[in-house]
Amino acid sequence: MNAIRSKRHRSIIAVWVAIGMALIIPYLIWCAWLSLLSTEGDVPAASSLAFPEGAAIAADKSCGSGGCWSTFTVRPGEDSSTTELTSYLETTYDGQVSGSFWDPRTINFTTEIAGNTVVVTASYWITYD
Incomplete structure (x- = not known):
């Protein structure tokens, strides 16, 4: 038994x-x-960064020596300002978005206020300090 x-x-x-x-x-x-x-031409999509709901996003891809990056021009929703959006992104992610289960690559990014929009530059390869 x-x-x-x-x-x-x-x-x-x-x-x-x-x-x-x-x-x-x-x-x-x-x-x-x-x-x-993966190549230096790989760039993160806008959906990789969790922008607040209601934000209008325009995306662009740029390349230079050392890799490529995405530039997102983000206009905050009616209920928030550019300062609030920048603060949200910087405190939530601290300049890095950890990879997901489906794409484990880390995304590095910076934010800059440009008038009534926020310019977010994001890359898999370039580290921003």
Whole structure:
């Protein structure tokens, strides 16, 4: 009886290990794919930064030596100001947005007030101090 129970127990453990490996290996391949095949031309999308609801966003991609970056010109919603938007982004993220499960790359960014808009410059490759 114990031999049968022990054999069944080992089979259950083997099935769970196989399921775990079937889930982990594709994710590790995906992370390796992002790391190995990413280029300096990769830039973050506006959806990577959680801009407040109601903000109007215009995006642009620029490149120079050392990589490419996204420039988002953000007009705050009617209920907030450019100072509040800049403060929100800087205190919430402190200049970096950690990667997500689907894209584990870290996004570095800066903010600058330009009239009634906030200019956010974001990149995977360039570190802003």
